[in-house]
Amino acid sequence: MRRLTALEPEQAGGRARELLADIVERHGSAGEMVSTMAHSGALLEGYLGLSRAMKRVRIPRALSEKISLAVQEWIGCGTCREAHVAAARAAGLSAYDIELARQGTSTDAREAALITVALRVLAEPSALGDQDVAELRAHGWSDRIIAEVVGVVTLNLLTGAFNLLAGIQPEEEKEEKKQEAPAEA
Secondary structure, X not given: OOOOOOOOHXXXXXXXXXXXXHHHHHHOOOOHHXXXXXXXXXXXXXXXXXXXXXOOOOOOHHHHHHHHHHHHHHHOOHHHHHHHHHHHHHOOOOHXXXXXXXXXXXXXXXXXXXXXXXXXXXXXXXXXXXXXXXXXXXXXXXXXXXXXXXXXXXXXHHHHHHHHHHOOOOHHHHHHHHHHOOOOO
């Protein structure tokens, strides 16, 4: 069930109006999540900035999608999961690679180590330490890649948590949840 409504540029205020109008002008539409984020100019501007920045990471696109799939599976955002499955396919991942990523792993031990740390960044960041960084370095990951994992995880947490709070979920998930709800007496 939708809890927050998507806005048209003229409905948004201040900076959000400018940002949303610019996106609509350049792309024809802004998409449901971005239009809903327009309730807060600060949130929308932060999301857009982080999203643009994460397009410049050195993490290979296919691996970035594997990390995103693992994170979204943990968060439980069906909308993000669907988007990342499509992006993973476009990046050349097989159905098997996608399934493994959703389980938080990979057939490649080097990638699996990075995905594991990414999930720990999400679920237990205070437990991360010297050994985790040393292990990633032993797998050949640079400090830049290690740092960028936090950005990829953060962007996924932002979008997944926002979509869940706003009620932006695929139609089949909404129907399943409606059927699981206890009947009113």
